Amino acid sequence: MPHPATVTLAGAVVAERIRGALPGAVREAADGYTVLDPARMYEAMAFIRDDEVLDGKYLVQLCSVDQVTRIDVVYHIASLAQNHIFEVKVPADHEHPEVASVAPLWVGATLQEREAYDLMGVRFAGHPNLTRLFLWDQFPGHPLRKDFLALPGGQKPGLSQFPKQVPGQTGGEFRPRLPGSGE
Amino acid sequence: MPLKSEPVEVNIGPQHPSTHGVFRMVATIDGERITDVRMVVGYLHRSMEKLAEERTYTQNIPFTDRMDYLSAINSNLGYCLAVEKLAGIEVPERATVLRVIFSELQRIASHCMATGAFINDCGAWQTPVMYTFRDREKVLDLIEMTCGARITTNYIRIGGVAFDIPDEFLPALDRLVNDDLPQRFDEYDRLLVGNEIILMRARDVGVVTPELAINASLSGPMLRSAGIAWDLRKADPYCDYDTYAFDIPVGYNGDSYDRMVIRIEEMKQSLRIIRQAVHRLTGGPHKTEVPLALRPPEGEAYARIESPKGELGFYVVSDGGPAPYRWHVRAPSLINLSVLKEMTVGQTIADAIVTLGSIDINVGEVDR
């Protein structure tokens, strides 16, 4: 019988399990999540899915976070049979993010990867049909990136009354990026 | 001598009576049979995830109403649970019970809409929709009595609920739950579940195998109709759902008919939950005080709930600022659509419409 409540596996447990099979795949293991090496990411994901202990057969969700210096692709993977869930991150370069696609492993990833490509610009190698999901093809740039419609000092236009760090910073006006210059 | 017929591409949507919103399905057909389906979404994309990065945590709650506008309270609940998990906020007992009551009421309203629209796609000339909408109106009246709004309720706040229930709420709820809706759901059983023509139209239409259901990370009635007993209220209990006694209805062969019957059974289970929840209503505050410009500590949190459409998850990343650094929503409607091709290719156009109705997508949630 699976556990009564979902167990969140610690990053170390998942990392140790993956290192057992693929030594170089794990880059770092924080408490809440595990960071995979982008180069060997695909076999690590395949291992996660087919391993009996991790049993990652259910890809809960996939999204991308713009960490200014890099773009993290975050995967939440779960096993329904053993009712546990864990988080895996794959860092990618900020200007030209490129990550191996997991669509061949999980069918559910196809649409979520297209959404990540459409809104964040993360290219997924091996995705059967990587095109924009929501926006039309000629849309300039990828809206969810922090540098989209950005202002000097990374200050976001909407929150002038709650300055982020720099108290002296004042809100600026919108400067939409002209098409062609953003990509 | 095979007849030469060139494939025709037919647009189903975005203006189509039964695509449940602005959703376009381009089907390549040979005669009546569909050979290929291409899905086009994005007509209702409001880039909520970008907007959410510019507003405080409390200001983001109204976005969740407008995502799945048929089950707004469930979306509010999902987001507030994620923020409370991130900021470590305790929710008083009374607020938790109120949250359970209202999310179950909203589930009944959403399933009423789904069942009615599904039968309408099977061709019953608006009759079942009228019945299910009549019952949905009763539920919405109750919600309006407390939250002030029928659809975009914005009722659940971080740390509790917005308003306490008025005095006439409990008697009205008691009347609705104990002597009004039960007969209605028996009426649905007689009118819809045993209906011969719906059996012929929906049986073995849009079939999903259990393996494909898990691999395509389906959730909600799609998963349970394939024979997998998975309900987040039991698997990952939030708002202490594990203390309530209720069952998960599970289908057999993952077709549209099972999904419809599952939704009707789930409505009955929701009634059971509400009856138990009403007895647990204790005194005490209905919410804890949360600063308006809440600044949760750095970090991230992923919380998920069982919304009527499936597993609705919120992944919130905080950088210590008043606004979420990243705000991502796991939309069950979008992910349930990833098997649209498996379910519709090979069947006729009429079946594709029935299948789409049985998936019960909400385009506001698909496009966000």
Place this chain on the structure above:
Amino acid sequence: MITDTGIVVAFYVIGITTVASALMVAAVRDLIHAVLFLVLSFVGVAGIYVVLSADFVAVAQILIYAGAISVLLVFAVMLTPAGDRRNSETAFRAPAAVLAGLVLAVTVFVIYDTNWRIASHGQFGATAASLGRAFFKPYIVPFEVASVLLVAAMVGAIALTQEEGEDGAA
């Protein structure tokens, strides 16, 4: 001769429309228009039967020709690829017209040459019963042969269009 002016007027009106729509079938460009004009000519022929007070035959004509055979023609037109659905220009227009004229001349000559036996003034009697008795008394053999022929044709049609490997319950 039938002197009742109403019937004579009706006969000429229906006759002219029938012949005109038959001509249009050949002349008109679009195939579907041709089929619709053909249906009009079928109904016209039925009208002539009514004028001759053969009520059962007229109604049978509408049921069979205008109802069923026209649908057959529509299916045939639908199955032709959309490309060549137009009466395209052919070099044989002139010779075909001449030939048609000649055939018309011969028939008109024959009509005027023979002296037709004028039947008694037909009243609008019940022709269906007499037709039925005719089918089953003197003309029983041709009736049965016709039915056998039709069944054979139907079975042949089904066998012909049966795709290889497709079982009966396709």
Place this chain on the structure above:
Amino acid sequence: MPALLTLITHNWYDIRDLSNLSGKIEQLIRDANGPGWLVFVVSALLGAAGIVSFIGVAAIINIWIERRVVGRMQSRLGPNRAGPFGLLQPVADAMKLMQKEVLQPKVADGLVFSLAPIAFTVPGILVMAVLPWGRNMALANVDAGVIFILALTSLGALAVFAGGYGSNNKYALFGAMRVIAMLVTYEIPSVLALLGLVLFSGTMNLSGIVLFQAKYWTPLLLVQPLPFIIYFISSSAELNRTPADLAEAESEIAGGYHVEYSGMKFGLFYAAELINAVSVSAIIATVFLGGWWFYKLDEVVPGWMIFIGKIYAVYFLFVWTRGTLPRFRIDQLLAFAWKWMTPMAFLNLVLVAAEVLIWNETGVSAGLVLPLYAVINTAFAGALIVAWVKVMGPKFSRFPERLRYYSQIDVPSLPAVAPRMDEGAPGLTEGRSA
């Protein structure tokens, strides 16, 4: 009192039989020694005026009846704003449609596009000419009446196809092809069902059938229930009414053949559907329920009023099925016609022929024979239906096994399926077009 009842007067003001009125007018013309054909033309025009006025009013009233009755079935009121009880609602709809602009798509085939609604209305009205409204109140007492009706209902198919093909739109073409397939399929059972009745009553003349029913005091519905069921289902298919309204299935092909029509052309199509519904229910009322005859009542109450009452009784059946039943799929509909209705109609024909033969040979009095035949036919119909459901019916049980209930989650460990990667990930082959 009985003397008054049987007082069949032939003077013109006796409205129980409107033929007295037209007879009087013809008499006037003959007295003024008008030409022979004028009498014929005048009586034809009088009859036609009567029928067309009934059709016009019926089309309006039917819209109101349908919307109110279906409204009540859906636990709502139905139109009650325009006029008392919403009676002016259909008038408002008609006027709204009249002043709407009639759009015609540029690629549409002009001639066919505008001819279709007219061609679709004509058969519906013509059929009424043959039906007997009173003892000698049939506009055209055609001997081959039943075949005349069947011929006209088959013409409707072509008109609907012309409309669908003419508007040159994918959905309309869908609707047109479905209509053709459906109407051709459902013509055979309806022909055979009516043939059974003609065989039984001996004449094809509709007045003759009504007189037969009057003579033997039994509406043919009681004697032959199976043809009634067959004719009702096949005519509801030919009328494109639920459960077989595939031609204009709103949820699938969004309006089917009249998707491109607007304004009064659409109005004509919509009215033609109602007129056809009225004429088909009139046929059923004449042939199965005994037209203007109702035991002794038709001496007192005018025959044509009884007839209109029966028309709306049958029309209620159509509205009832439309209000409650979902729609068949096209292949299920056609399979139902070929696999059940046509064989049943043939079997019924054989049985009726045997009964008629026995009745004529033995010369038994009708009082004994007809109740006997009624019982035999009803049993035969019941047995056939039950046998078909057992043998040929869909194989799943009427109430499938109830759902399983789990109090705890229980997920079997299943192998991960390899998605089909050959023609791209399932669901999304090409990119979004611009």
